[in-house]
Amino acid sequence: MLASVPPRFDPGRRRAVTVALLLASALVSFEFTVVSTAMPTIIGDLAGLPLYAWVFAIYLLTSTVAMPLYGRLADVYGRRKLLLFSIGVFLVGAVACAFSRSMPQLIVARAIQGLGAAGLIPISLTVAADIYAVEERPRVQGLFSAVWGIAGLVGPSLGAFLTVRFGWRSIFAINVPLGIVAFAIVASQMIESRARLPEPIDVAGSLSLACGVTLLLFGVLHAPGGRIASATGHAVLLSSGIAVLFAFAWLQTRRAHPLIPPALFRRWDTASPYVSGMIVGTTIYGVDTFVPLFVQGAKGGTAASAGAVITPVILFSSISAALGASVILRFGFRATARLGGVLVVLGLGGLVAGVATDASVVWMVAACAVIGSGLGLFVLVQVLAVQHAAPEPQWGIATSLVPFFRRFGGSLGVGALGGIFATALSSRLGGSVAAAGRLLAGGRAGASGSSMPPGAPGRPEGVFRAAIQHSLAPVFVVLLGLAVLNLFVASRFPDSKTPRAGGVSTDP
Secondary structure, eight states: OOOOOOOSBOGGGHHHHHHHHHHHHHHHHHHHHHHHHHHHHHHHHHTOGGGHHHHHHHHHHHHHHTHHHHHHHHHHHOHHHHHHHHHHHHHHHHHHHHTOOSHHHHHHHHHHHHHHHHHHHHHHHHHHHHHSOTTTHHHHHHHHHHHHHHHHHHHHHHHHHHHHHHOTTHHHHTHHHHHHHHHHHHHHHOOBOOOOOSOOOOHHHHHHHHHHHHHHHHHHTTOTTTSOOSHHHHHHHHHHHHHHHHHHHHHHTTOSSOSSOGGGGTSHHHHHHHHHHHHHHHHHHHHHHHHHHIIIIISOOOHHHHHHTTHHHHHHHHHHHHHHHHHHHHHHHHHHHHHHHHHHHHHHHHHHHHHHHTOOHHHHHHHHHHHHHHHHHHHHHHHHHHHHHSOGGGHHHHHHHHHHHHHHHHHHHHHHHHHHHHHHHHHHHGGGHHHHHHHHTTOOOOTTSOOOOTTOTTOOHHHHHHHHHHHHHHHHHHHHHHHHHHHHHHTTSOOOOSOOGGGOOOOO
16 A cells, blocks of 8 residues: 555645646536537538548547547646646647538548547546545536536537538637636646656557557548448558557566556456446447437438437436435446446347337436436546556556547447348348438438338338337447346446555455
């Protein structure tokens, strides 16, 4: 057990610092939800439809790959410097997006913005652990969840309003005043008392991790823009990524100062939140991707109704995260994780039943509300459990790995689930899969009661919708199976409800 260490920041300034952290979180959360609304307008203005997917893919890639490096740098060089740097990079990327005159320029700007975003969330969560005691952190983390909840509910409407009223460039420009205020508060109020650690940065480990994650993400993102169309190309990307990550793991065990300390994965109380993060990430991305597809493709709903069915996930996730503070303080990390896991299992069970019985959209909305309630607890407890169990000098890297594994696991999981869906749909429709896609794009039943998408004469609309419904069934079954597995992982979370000296858990 480590000896007690002095505060890293002045406790008298923590309110101002908390405001800055919430503003930094708002930069990422609103950017994530606002941009998607304006993308059709951006594509039309910049004539970049073939590169459409890259705008999202490059941001996801850079913001994911850089997270562990930010966490490690924050441990070595201090939180303040890295947070100021990440805010600055994010703002540079936002301004570059606003002034982009072509799709390649916008893609490069989004890559820069993603590199900045990679540091905002993990460092903000780490600083929250630095300035608040363990019994205060659940309520503070609930504030971060509330920011994401508000962004999820308000962001799309805000993006639409700004795009119509001021043009699509305004959705990037609004980040600038928020970022300047956050930068000013951090620079003036977040005065750090610790000197930098006398430890080198693991450059080889950083490069190998970035390379491996990039290869895997490119593989599951199906090479946006159609650059790599063959199955062989995807297999090469995936196998190369796995090989590089194995080399990275081997390298970490032989470094005196590794990028990611292997000790974080040798004990269940620190490793279990990371494993759970990959599963929860798959649940978040999977529900967000495939429930709207069921509503629009199988039930014939509009694009608006397909998007609205996800709203309960966001809303109830924020509510449960806010209420979860008292649950954690009373029952501990493990019991809270189990409760969240049970709710996710029940919700996904509802989705499986809904797909099997062709349930109404109302049923699916209710199931999403239950899932959101469980996810809110899990997202909250993962960060807090890791910060409770990890040594204080490693809080930066330990905290950054939580959102990293959540996003990385979610990307890989949705890629695999997409393959399951595509295979099932092809087996049912054969060469008419493209026609089903046109149906999703707006094909409706005509006067005779049949839809005749090009390339599929005589195939009634109901056949396509039934094929989509039955092809989604194995996707939701897999998600349910992963949720059941997550219950076992939750049983390995640290159980203690009291703080440890230096942040080190003594749980067995």
